Amino acid sequence: AQSAQHVNESLERAGAGAVQVAYNTSSMALPLELLNSIRQGEIVSIQGDRAVGHVSQRRARLFGEDVMLPDGPFMLAFVAQAPIFPLFIVRTSFHHYQIIAHAPIHCRRDGRDRERVLGEAMHAWCRTLENVIAANWSQWFSLVPIFR
Numbered sequence: 001a002q003s004a005q006h007v008n009e010s011l012e013r014a015g016a017g018a019v020q021v022a023y024n025t026s027s028m029a030l031p032l033e034l035l036n037s038i039r040q041g042e043i044v045s046i047q048g049d050r051a052v053g054h055v056s057q058r059r060a061r062l063f064g065e066d067v068m069l070p071d072g073p074f075m076l077a078f079v080a081q082a083p084i085f086p087l088f089i090v091r092t093s094f095h096h097y098q099i100i101a102h103a104p105i106h107c108r109r110d111g112r113d114r115e116r117v118l119g120e121a122m123h124a125w126c127r128t129l130e131n132v133i134a135a136n137w138s139q140w141f142s143l144v145p146i147f148r
Helices: 002-015 029-039 072-080 114-135
Strands: 057-062 065-070 087-093 096-101
Touching (some): 029 072, 065 114, 072 114
């Protein structure tokens, strides 16, 4: 709780309130807030490489292994009809970073079954994640077990 408070206060000072951090809880308010933010043209960033706590998750394949990943980003993209822009920041040297952006992932409502659309989007995400992790493996830390 103290770490979260410190991060929030630091972002408030640095971004003059432009950056807000929200933590997923059991409440249904956060998804609606995020949907409203997207509809207002704001940027929403959600960590998608591990499912922690009681977030909604779905089975996926990462490096040939079954993992549980959060499905919230994909459900939000499906409902909002907004693309997901995979973005990664890797450290290149002391105080130097590189931003890596990949092609957007779409969860379009185009008459196909919702489960199929979400599954295909998560599959695309896993391939993107595998490529970035493989090239930058020493920078990917999972402090919770994701592989069975």
